[in-house]
Structures are given as structure tokens and as C-alpha cells.
Amino acid sequence: MASLNINNASKSYGKTAVLHDVDIEVDEGEFLVLVGPSGCGKSTLLNMIAGLESVTGGSIEIDDAVVNELPPADRDIAMVFQSYALYPNMTVAKNIAFGLEMRKVPKAERQKAVAQVAELLQIEPLLNRKPAQLSGGQRQRVAMGRALVRDPKIFLFDEPLSNLDAKLRVEMRTEIKKLHQRLGTTIVYVTHDQIEAMTMATRIAVMQGGYLQQLGTPKSIYDRPANTFVATFMGSPPMNLIPATVNKSEAAVSLSVSYGDGKQSDISVPADVRPEQLVDGQEVLLGLRPEWFELVYSDGATSDAGARAWRFLHEVTITEPTGPDLLCVLNFNEQTEVVVRLDADAGVEAGDTIELSALLEKAVLFDKLGGEALNNTP
């Protein structure tokens, strides 16, 4: 168990900068997930932590000691690769023991350690096989075994589940999470799958184009995205971003939202946005997750929805049942499509006009120009 400190780390290959001042602190026993679209520099950052890539700016500390110049073997880390990278010429047992052998651990001890790990991962029957004779899931386990056997300070995972089929991926996800709970070792885990990130992490670092966009718990990333990129990258379907305009006078401030056909609502500003942050006429985006809408069963008469909700009537364009939920797509205008997650038994069909109430106390407000969230999250 160890803490990891990434201090303004940056990386460039010649003139191309790949990472820009990434600053992350990972406490002992944390499960940090690096997530982001392809090519955003996740693997590069992980390789820098491992010592496989040099650090061109800033520093990386493990247990408060700078390790920038330390070779990978001396950092006491273990890594699981997307390709598993099992040594094809060695049996499973030899694969697992190789790291110990290189560290001159006596043979008897090695065998004991291998047996222990094999039992933990339930791969005892495979110990004498070569990697080519294993299925994808079994290879994945062996790769994990190779990392576990050394009992390192930090585990690094680079998309370890992306070569597995959907069912196995979900199983292994749970298994890795259990292992983490059991061993308590610090983990840095790379994925581009936002569901994996949400389910496994104690904290998530969302990256894009070599920049760290947001660092926080899964809940804070989901509920309070720092900008529109995070809002749309995390969550499936993504957060709805509804254009609105600020109406500000001496006495009050509100937002006006138009939702097609000249229909317009005047709604209150989310509570954690301070009025002095807004100017009259400012273009903003109102961020609402699909499940932050509720179906209102009424006779159509617009009653007072209360200060913290926004009630409106709209036609449903398409419905998409997912099993547990019913996703309804509403076309506000040509640019703006709003997806609403309703109960599977809501009984709504395409073409119906429904009344919805948006939970404004959850809403996130983004500046349309910069894309930054305007909420003051504690």
C-alpha cells in the first residue's frame, strides 16, 4: 500500500505535447480510474507512473519519494496490460513466478507464492499450461496473478477487460473490485468505458486531449460535472444540455428556456449558482441527467410546480425501452434533443404529449461559451 502523487506531470514526444500539467494525488488504498476518449493520454500517464515512459515535466512520487529517474523494476509496482503480455514460452506457473525469480526470491518461496495466488484466482488447474492454451478470461486471470504475486505497492491496470466479452467483463469487474477491497492495495486503472469507471472507482480522473478535466468521486463526477465535456462523456445516455438565456434585473434573476414552437418557460436559477456570476442576456446550458425528470400525471392544467421544479408539456418523438427503463426522446428544436428516463411501465408511446417536471435542484448550469460549470460545488 502506498500513496501516489502526480505533480504537474507533462509529457511530450519531441514537439508534440501529449500530457499537460496533470496533477493528481492518490491516497493509500484508493482505486483511481483514469477515463477518457481514445488518444487522450491515459496509457501514457500510466506508463509514466510505471517508469516505462520518461517524465518530461513535473514529477511523480510514490510514498512521497520522487521516482522520476527510477527504473520500473525498482518502483515496486505491478502492471496488467490490455494484451495481457504473458510470456508465450513459459507455463502459467513460470509466468507468475518470473518477477519473483528476477528478484532472486528462493525457489521454495516462489512456489508457495504462486500456489497462494493460484488459489486466490482459482487458476490452479492451469498452472502447467502455456498461455496459448488458455481462453481470454483465463489469460486475464493469469495476468492478474502475475501482478498480485509480488505484493506490490501499487497496481496499474491498462484496460485489462477490454478484450473480454460483455458478460465476462462484468464478472471480472466485480472480481477486481472485490480483490481491491480484500487487499486494499492502491490501484490506478485505465479504461475508456465510463461504466467501468463509475462502478469501480473510489475516485475518477476524466481526461481529454492530454488535460485533466475533472477529478472526483464517481458521484460528484456524475452529479456535478465540471464542464460540458465531462457532462456528456460520463453517463449513458449523456447529460442533456438545454440552451437557456439569463434574465437579470435588479430585483431577480431567472432563466428562460425555449422548448420548441415558441414555447418558453421562465425558471429559477439552480440554488448553488450565485446571481452575481450571471449577466443579463448570457447564454447558458442547463444540464439535466435523463433521470432528473419526472412524469406528471395530471389533466394538463399547469399547476404551480414549486420554485425548484420546471413543469412543461412536450410531445415524445421516439421511445427506447431498455428493460428497466423507458427512454423518451423529445425534440426541443433541431439542435436540441432531450432524453428522459422514465419508468418502464410509464405507458408512454411515441406521439404522446406528456407533462414532465425537471428537478431543478439537481441541475448544473454551464456557461455556453467556455463550457465550464457555474455551480459552486462545495
Next chain:
Amino acid sequence: MNAVIDAGAIADTVRRRRRSHLIGRIFIYSGLLLLAAFFITPLLVMLMTSFKTMPEIRSGNLLSLPTSLNTDAWRLAWSEACISVSCEGLNGYFWNSMKIVIPAVVLSVAFGALNGYVLTKWQFPGANLVFGLMLFGCFIPFQIVLIPMAKTLGFLGIAGTTPGLVLVHFIYGISFTTLFFRNFYVSVPDDLIKSARIDGAGFWRIFTRILLPLSWPIVIVAIIWQFTNVWNDFLFGVSFAAGTDQPITVALNNLVNTSTGVKAYNVDMAGAMIAALPTILVYVVAGRYFLRGLMSGAVKG
């Protein structure tokens, strides 16, 4: 009516397909057999002639079988035939060739493997330029390097010696072996190397424990390639080796050209067979790995 499937018509089509397939096969196989016969005939003629006696050769047909397995010609070629001035047969030269081939093959394959490893897995700035230059070595004709090579060997003081010839073959072969190994190692995933580095293996340990055990197909390719090239070399042998240090190819030439009276075709053929035997043996023993090795880079992905 289209509900009823005409079973007869389908059977007909199937039969017709099968027949045309069979005709195609016959055509292909007879072609292959013909070509095989064409290629093996010279070898068979050599082999048969080497077991004949001189009167038999004079009287008989080139393609007739020898009446008995007469090994005199082989014995003569091996230990008694006159080459230039001495009459001790080819055996000394055979061992000369071995003394040249074995170190030259071992060195060029070993360094080729090492070069391929460094060029792919420990990329340094300019690695591709270095590789390009080495590749260039594959396309330099023998004749061009003769004079500079002679100068170099003279400068090193090993002109006309076996080590000198070994050096020439080693240097010439290294571009080919580097090319082989480099292309093979490119297809070995870098993650393996990264993983081994994290496991604590260093430069040599990664090479010997991880890469070399994977490399046998390409090692065989490189060995066969180098062995046949060095063994069959004539030009470097005749240029850079003197007198009794000459390789068997040069000696064979001298044997055939040293004419004292009647031309002993059987001895010439036996000598040629002796000179060709090691390469044939290498192919027979390792040949089936050759193709596999050549293909393996492509299949791996």
C-alpha cells in the same frame, strides 16, 4: 411449381462440379510432378554418374542406372584426387569450409538477432536510419566490395587466412540476418518487453529469457540462409583464401579443372555431391521449419 425442388437437377450440378474439380486437381498435380522431375533430374544424374565406373560412363546412357554401387569415385574424390599440385582429395577442403561456415553462421546469426532486438525493442534516435543502412548492405553486389575488403583484410593482417574469410562472411551476412530478426521482432508485442522490465529483467535477460525462446523459427531461417550462402560461396573463397586454406567450392573447381589425361566424370560428380551434401542435409533436417519461419511474421499479427 417452384415449391417442388428438382432433386435430379441438383444432383447433376453437384456431379458436374465434382468432375470439373477433379480435372483441375489432375492438371495441377501432373504439372507439379513434371516440374519436380525437371528439377530433380540433374541431381539424379550426378548421383548415378558418381556410382558408375569410367567404362560404364563411356558406353552407357546418361540416364541409365549404375550396374552396381561402385564407391571408388567417392573415395577418390574424398581422399586421392589431385587438386592443383597435391593429390589428397577434397577432405581437407571440406573441413576448411566447415571451419569457415560454422563461426561465420554462428556470429552472423547471433549478431543479427541482437541487432534486430535493439532495433525494435530498444529504439534509439536514428534507429530507422541505421536499419536502412544495414538493409542497404543486402543490395551491395559481391564484386563491389572485393577490393575494399582486400584492403581491409590486409590492414588487419588476416589476408588469405580462414579468420579473414570468416570476417568477410560475417560482415556480409549480418545485413541479411538483421533484416530477418528485425522483421520478426517487430511483430512481437512491445507489452511483453514492458512487462518483463517491470518484472525486473534487464537487457540481456529479456533477450535470452523472453525473446530468444520465441525466435527459433527465424533462427532456423537465418541459419539455413547463412549456411547455404557461405558454404556455396565461390567468389570470396577464391579471392580471400590461399592454397590449402581454400573452401571446398574453390577446390571442387580446381579438381574439375586439374586434368591429367582422361576426364574422370564419376570423380567430378562424386566431388560435386560431396560439396553439395551439407546444404542438402541442412534443408532436409531444417527445411520444414524454413517455410514456417518465413511465414510466421505474417501470421502472427
